[in-house]
Amino acid sequence: MTGPSLQDDPRPTEAFDARHTDLDRLSPLALVQTFADDQLQALQAVQAAVPSLTAAVEAARGRLEQGGRLIYAGAGTSGRLGMLDATELTPTFSWPPERAVPLLAGGLRAMREAVEGAEDDADAGAGDVCAAQVGPGDVLIAVAASGTTPYVLGAAAQARAAGALTVGLSNNPGTPLLSAVDCPVLLDTGPEVISGSTRLKAGTAQKIALNILSSALMVGLGKVYGNLMVDLRASNAKLEARALRLVQHATGAPLPDAQAALHAAGGRVKTAIVMLRLNIEAADAEARLARSGGHARATLGETEQAPDRTPPG
Template sequence: MISDPRPQAALPPDPRRTEGVHPDHPDLDRLEIPELVWALADDQTGAVEAVRAAAPAIARAVAAALPRLERGGRLVYVGAGTSGRLGVLDATELTPTFSWPVSRAVPLIAGGEKAIREAVEGAEDDPEAGVADVATAAVGPDDVLIAVAASGTTPYVLGAVQAARRAGALTVGLSNNPGTPLLSAVDCPVLLDTGPEVISGSTRLKAGTAQKIALNTLSSAVMVRLGKVYGNLMVDVRATNAKLEGRAVRLVRHATGADETAARDALIESAGSVKIAIVKLLLGVSADEAAARLEAQNGHARAALEEG
């Protein structure tokens, strides 16, 4: 191979920390399997540290989102690649976990549904596609748009954020790099500063893990404050299969002290609603009365019990 004798201009370093070369394990490809697995697993601890550092920012986003969601607004997730898939996952899991309506958890991913399983090359580079997807989803003033981009520079995501802000929605941005356009563009910026990846540039590693933890934390905190949890029990789950039926019985028994027969009977009378069954048993009222008391308290079981 003949080398090019012409002088090569040095490329400027990429300012994004996620694109940097990790200083540890320069011989990663030479490690024995136990050491390789340890190195990959150990680097993930940086994801937890990043989310802990971001906890105040996540709390501000939760507080800002609640009034809109209490008015009936939606959670709209926007991302590309790994970030987009994590948004799809968080949106999808809200329904079986908290009985959150499917229509109120809207995942938007660059390249559309095909991109959930396949890489759609170039989709993330189109800001107008982000604008169009937000328009198609009819994002409005009561909605909360959660934009996720490890780089913080993804054009599709930035286009979606701009369109959502014009529509009056609250915008939350999760980025793994400080000082990025995404964090400057949103109402509630959340920096998840995970730094370089152990496999340099592979943000599906700890950058993605930090995004997953942050999304879990944000959406779960929102659901707790919306009354989807009683104590620390997941009481807005509905028993729709054998596994969930067993879980529902255990939750009702734990919350009320009822025996298994009483818990099952209460769940049957409550159409499988754990929350209604708990209020029914603790207050000694009918399932219809329990449901009415919950509705009067916007679904908050503790408030319904204290009012009773």
């Protein structure tokens, strides 16, 4: 009597890909090309998910405008990608770290090593959501390639019961996670080159989707002017130089003027831009930005809506 085979699992991410049965016999060039070609399916999956990603952004923005938090829940690769996205929001957009809360099955230890059984504990997922005091103002992004991870399902169920908006990213269609959330996002990447290794294109699709979700939300919240990262946190020499370039680019000011404005603004790029563009002091610029909800374009009186662009191809 034999046990279940790879073909018995209905989840495409766990399926056996018969195209790559000689993977271990390929030359280095052919091997690298195979992996590179397969990764293209990650982008195709994200492109197909644009409508559902848009719906998630539209649903989440209002809660964040009212002071809500982004909560990420995942296990293994999915959880680590959520941790990464949450962490990068602070230096990129000055998003308060307490408003980007990553929940990882097994805790911080699981960033570097597998924690046995952590992802199989739905109660732990629910408990972590309770411990984070997730409530109606928050947005939970639940990520699971399989769409069946108990920890993630427990977190999503508890967050939804608490009134939070729930977004779910899964790489398999028809999975429990997609049925358990308010905003389901299917990233249908199919079987992996290395069977079952969802750190490959499934993980790539998740990374792209998380980048899109959080970046689109930050743009909508006024963290970007044009396509300039005007709310970055200049925490090192590289970012300080970037902040100065951003001020000069947005205002056309000479270097000494840009430096002086940035210094007076306490390193806040958006404040320095408003100061220079409107010829006002830092305190006045801050007050005007506050009245416009932090949106530089509205503060500068540039409120005309840009037309939607026709998608390529």
